[in-house]
Amino acid sequence: MSTNAAKIAIVAGVGPGTGASVAQAFAKEGYAVALLARRTESLKPVEDSIKSAGGIAASFPTDVSDEKSVQAAFAGVAEKLPGAVEVAIFNASAGFVRKPFLELKTHDMERSLSVSSVGAFLFAQAALREMVKHKKGTLIFTGATASTKGSAQMAAFAPAKFATRALAQSLAREFGPQNIHVAHAIIDGIIDTPTTRQWMPDLFKEEGTYLDPIDIADAYVALHKQNPSCWSQEIDLRPAKEKW
Amino acid sequence: MSTNAAKIAIVAGVGPGTGASVAQAFAKEGYAVALLARRTESLKPVEDSIKSAGGIAASFPTDVSDEKSVQAAFAGVAEKLPGAVEVAIFNASAGFVRKPFLELKTHDMERSLSVSSVGAFLFAQAALREMVKHKKGTLIFTGATASTKGSAQMAAFAPAKFATRALAQSLAREFGPQNIHVAHAIIDGIIDTPTTRQWMPDLFKEEGTYLDPIDIADAYVALHKQNPSCWSQEIDLRPAKEKW
Amino acid sequence: MSTNAAKIAIVAGVGPGTGASVAQAFAKEGYAVALLARRTESLKPVEDSIKSAGGIAASFPTDVSDEKSVQAAFAGVAEKLPGAVEVAIFNASAGFVRKPFLELKTHDMERSLSVSSVGAFLFAQAALREMVKHKKGTLIFTGATASTKGSAQMAAFAPAKFATRALAQSLAREFGPQNIHVAHAIIDGIIDTPTTRQWMPDLFKEEGTYLDPIDIADAYVALHKQNPSCWSQEIDLRPAKEKW
Amino acid sequence: MSTNAAKIAIVAGVGPGTGASVAQAFAKEGYAVALLARRTESLKPVEDSIKSAGGIAASFPTDVSDEKSVQAAFAGVAEKLPGAVEVAIFNASAGFVRKPFLELKTHDMERSLSVSSVGAFLFAQAALREMVKHKKGTLIFTGATASTKGSAQMAAFAPAKFATRALAQSLAREFGPQNIHVAHAIIDGIIDTPTTRQWMPDLFKEEGTYLDPIDIADAYVALHKQNPSCWSQEIDLRPAKEKW
Numbered sequence: 001m002s003t004n005a006a007k008i009a010i011v012a013g014v015g016p017g018t019g020a021s022v023a024q025a026f027a028k029e030g031y032a033v034a035l036l037a038r039r040t041e042s043l044k045p046v047e048d049s050i051k052s053a054g055g056i057a058a059s060f061p062t063d064v065s066d067e068k069s070v071q072a073a074f075a076g077v078a079e080k081l082p083g084a085v086e087v088a089i090f091n092a093s094a095g096f097v098r099k100p101f102l103e104l105k106t107h108d109m110e111r112s113l114s115v116s117s118v119g120a121f122l123f124a125q126a127a128l129r130e131m132v133k134h135k136k137g138t139l140i141f142t143g144a145t146a147s148t149k150g151s152a153q154m155a156a157f158a159p160a161k162f163a164t165r166a167l168a169q170s171l172a173r174e175f176g177p178q179n180i181h182v183a184h185a186i187i188d189g190i191i192d193t194p195t196t197r198q199w200m201p202d203l204f205k206e207e208g209t210y211l212d213p214i215d216i217a218d219a220y221v222a223l224h225k226q227n228p229s230c231w232s233q234e235i236d237l238r239p240a241k242e243k244w
Numbered sequence: 245m246s247t248n249a250a251k252i253a254i255v256a257g258v259g260p261g262t263g264a265s266v267a268q269a270f271a272k273e274g275y276a277v278a279l280l281a282r283r284t285e286s287l288k289p290v291e292d293s294i295k296s297a298g299g300i301a302a303s304f305p306t307d308v309s310d311e312k313s314v315q316a317a318f319a320g321v322a323e324k325l326p327g328a329v330e331v332a333i334f335n336a337s338a339g340f341v342r343k344p345f346l347e348l349k350t351h352d353m354e355r356s357l358s359v360s361s362v363g364a365f366l367f368a369q370a371a372l373r374e375m376v377k378h379k380k381g382t383l384i385f386t387g388a389t390a391s392t393k394g395s396a397q398m399a400a401f402a403p404a405k406f407a408t409r410a411l412a413q414s415l416a417r418e419f420g421p422q423n424i425h426v427a428h429a430i431i432d433g434i435i436d437t438p439t440t441r442q443w444m445p446d447l448f449k450e451e452g453t454y455l456d457p458i459d460i461a462d463a464y465v466a467l468h469k470q471n472p473s474c475w476s477q478e479i480d481l482r483p484a485k486e487k488w
Numbered sequence: 489m490s491t492n493a494a495k496i497a498i499v500a501g502v503g504p505g506t507g508a509s510v511a512q513a514f515a516k517e518g519y520a521v522a523l524l525a526r527r528t529e530s531l532k533p534v535e536d537s538i539k540s541a542g543g544i545a546a547s548f549p550t551d552v553s554d555e556k557s558v559q560a561a562f563a564g565v566a567e568k569l570p571g572a573v574e575v576a577i578f579n580a581s582a583g584f585v586r587k588p589f590l591e592l593k594t595h596d597m598e599r600s601l602s603v604s605s606v607g608a609f610l611f612a613q614a615a616l617r618e619m620v621k622h623k624k625g626t627l628i629f630t631g632a633t634a635s636t637k638g639s640a641q642m643a644a645f646a647p648a649k650f651a652t653r654a655l656a657q658s659l660a661r662e663f664g665p666q667n668i669h670v671a672h673a674i675i676d677g678i679i680d681t682p683t684t685r686q687w688m689p690d691l692f693k694e695e696g697t698y699l700d701p702i703d704i705a706d707a708y709v710a711l712h713k714q715n716p717s718c719w720s721q722e723i724d725l726r727p728a729k730e731k732w
Numbered sequence: 733m734s735t736n737a738a739k740i741a742i743v744a745g746v747g748p749g750t751g752a753s754v755a756q757a758f759a760k761e762g763y764a765v766a767l768l769a770r771r772t773e774s775l776k777p778v779e780d781s782i783k784s785a786g787g788i789a790a791s792f793p794t795d796v797s798d799e800k801s802v803q804a805a806f807a808g809v810a811e812k813l814p815g816a817v818e819v820a821i822f823n824a825s826a827g828f829v830r831k832p833f834l835e836l837k838t839h840d841m842e843r844s845l846s847v848s849s850v851g852a853f854l855f856a857q858a859a860l861r862e863m864v865k866h867k868k869g870t871l872i873f874t875g876a877t878a879s880t881k882g883s884a885q886m887a888a889f890a891p892a893k894f895a896t897r898a899l900a901q902s903l904a905r906e907f908g909p910q911n912i913h914v915a916h917a918i919i920d921g922i923i924d925t926p927t928t929r930q931w932m933p934d935l936f937k938e939e940g941t942y943l944d945p946i947d948i949a950d951a952y953v954a955l956h957k958q959n960p961s962c963w964s965q966e967i968d969l970r971p972a973k974e975k976w
């Protein structure tokens with residue numbers, strides 16, 4: 001692992017699942033990794049794991065739905081980490097909500113949008129401002145099953161995920177010609193995290209029924225490595241045995 | 245035109261285009277029509293036109309992005325208009341925004357979402373609370389080209405329209421089995437309004453190049469008249485000569 | 489019902505379900521109806537029902553997958569029925585096939601394509617040759633759930649239905665500017681026919697769980713009546729209680 | 733490059749573009765590569781290039797639309813190449829057709845379907861019969877812009893490409909749970925081949941405007957290397973500067 005990284009990967013939404021694995025994967029690729037999450041306790045174990053493997057990482061507690069907080073994080077990145085921002089991963093989510101529509105509070109909708117839509121917007125703007133300077137970069141948004149299907153009782157979650165997908169498409173069309181790769185990954189299945197293992201222990205008895213976050217991270221690295229002749233704007237990622 | 249309407253159609257987003265025509269069309273079908281828009285001056289001419297044609301209409305200045313304002317409007321409807329809410333049309337929009345992404349303000353994104361996503365949510369909740377009482381109703385959302393395609397420079401508009409579409413899908417799946425028809429209409433083209441006529445006068449020299457709001461209104465009435473054996477959840481509406 | 493029809497509707501795929509209802513609906517609208525199906529015994533009862541209601545109809549046993557047969561049918565229509573071809577409905581299907589992929593015969597695939605793809609092509613060409621003469625007309629293709637989703641064990645049926653949908657899209661884009669309305673209807677559910685009633689009697693115990701072909705026919709007539717300012721290229725039709 | 737390959741990759745549709753590059757890429761990964769194309773002269777240069785780089789390859793002139801020809805090819809593979817069929821790439825196409833609909837011959841439609849639909853079916857069946865024996869394998873179909881959009885004058889090409897996509901989806905859903913990865917790649921742009929260079933020399937003056945077949949091949953290898961926890965069923969591949 002190179003420790004003289006002159007290039008930076010920023011990951012928003014670092015928790016014990018996809019965010020951690022993506023951060024670790026880009027660290028292994030030689031990137032100095034900036035870790036963003038709302039809570040410090042989500043960041044510390046990931047920062048430690050990267051550092052103890054010889055990589056460079058720094059933590060930036062951030063509320064992605066808050067413009068000032070996002071700006072402060074990117075200012076902190078410029079100050080604390082060496083090199084240019086080349087990779088930015090938006091993996092933040094306000095959390096899954098499934099509820100009968102008439103039981104949803106306005107707050108449920110607003111919170112969902114504030115992260116997946118406004119947060120994605122703020123993060124993308126800050127990242128792209130850096131990337132256009134060097135005419136280079138990869139910006140990836142994490143999507144979900146709900147990015148393309150509005151299922152029953154998903155009226156707070158699906159609109160926010162649809163919105164993220166629209167943002168990714170629009171940015172891909174605007175920034176592709178500027179040599180910046182914008183992609184959207186539809187994660188269609190249950191990701192292996194401490195939380196999902198607790199929720200549905202039976203699911204994890206068999207292989208091919210859940211997504212390993214390490215494999216998601218590999219897919220993100222592969223997206224980043226694509227040449228500009230041949231970029232994927234949207235990929236789906238799904239366990240072999242998933243029903244869809 | 246029946247003036248003893250015992251059933252109500254509520255139209256949010258009443259201006260001189262689709263909103264006015266939809267309101268007039270349902271008035272002709274015998275509905276007492278509740279007109280919602282942010283500005284009183286948008287409402288008055290439509291209310292007058294319906295009344296002078298012998299119909300029933302009442303105006304409710306409303307900010308659909310504000311929970312209290314929406315609740316007040318529905319309370320006003322219950323007070324001033326006879327009958328049950330059977331039709332609800334969400335036609336509100338924060339207005340079209342096309343701008344290079346890095347020039348967009350956070351406010352552009354938030355405003356767009358506050359109407360098309362939070363507003364659609366609040367309006368739908370208020371309307372469905374009424375409709376579930378009678379196990380009957382039609383709820384239609386007006387979409388746009390940007391509901392399914394995130395074009396360049398549309399990063400504030402498209403996410404909000406994608407979100408509305410997701411909401412419509414989710415509600416259709418939840419409330420269809422309760423005999424409430426939720427539909428989404430993708431308006432793919434320029435609608436004939438005083439504003440668009442001013443913007444692009446050349447477009448209106450030829451027929452089949454723009455959408456007549458009266459025809460959009462007819463399509464909405466046709467959606468409402470579909471039997472529960474055979475509902476459309478999504479239709480597109482497009483002028484014959486549109487490129488798409 | 490007008491018996492001096494100077495305009496013709498041609499319906500391919502006339503059986504006891506959608507085809508019959510569509511034919512009867514256009515007869516009621518004053519069209520002389522040309523009935524096409526492979527087997528004469530499918531045609532006769534529909535022809536009789538239209539005539540006994542005072543309408544005009546003629547039967548043309550046709551194999552839509554055979555160029556000569558389709559040409560003969562259209563020649564027969566010109567000879568036997570008065571007026572111009574204004575409506576053409578492609579409702580033919582080689583029949584539903586659901587089977588493990590490795591058990592499918594090449595013949596299953598070929599048969600499916602020969603009707604839904606080659607047949608749709610031949611029928612559309614013959615109909616459009618007539619419609620371009622008068623710069624007017626409506627051409628509707630009947631689709632299915634399998635038009636947009638390739639489910640497991642549907643490897644012979646879904647490709648053919650996807651193909652029909654592509655054809656409809658391509659023709660809509662080419663012939664819309666010539667004032668010919670090309671539409672595709674996704675029938676997403678079980679249609680009420682003698683066969684489906686026999687297969688799944690329980691489904692028909694409750695309303696809103698199956699599609700009434702009379703309602704499908706109404707939707708087709710509504711598509712035909714849309715003004716060129718405001719055409720639907722694709723609609724879905726689904727029972728209120730369908731899971732999707 | 734390993735020359736003791738015990739695993740086979742079969743590529744159908746080997747020409748000087750994607751087919752050649754995909755074959756060479758899997759040869760580099762240590763696969764014995766079976767090359768299928770209609771014309772021997774398409775195969776020989778690719779076979780030679782792989783062999784001269786130390787790889788294993790064998791040519792099988794095949795008409796993929798002909799059941800016997802496909803069976804003979806797979807029998808030949810079993811006879812001439814060592815190991816099990818682990819990778820199968822369907823890259824064959826009847827060739828691009830863009831023509832006003834009323835000028836298309838039935839033959840244009842039939843030819844297009846015979847390769848992209850019947851051919852894809854026959855090839856997939858032969859490949860999957862091998863893969864299910866070992867409960868392992870990757871089957872990739874090459875799609876195009878016309879796989880998801882039926883443009884004007886594409887009425888012979890788009891239906892066939894839609895059909896291939898439906899087949900890929902159906903097979904993914906049926907064979908994913910059997911540990912066989914079925915994917916569909918939408919190639920959305922002009923691929924760099926001798927033919928396209930001749931057609932539009934100006935396009936190739938700038939980078940990021942066309943697809944390099946070597947990069948497409950890399951994307952196919954990446955799909956094959958995905959773990960079953962995290963498979964992509966559909967990816968798009970597009971040059972950075974493509975308008976879409």
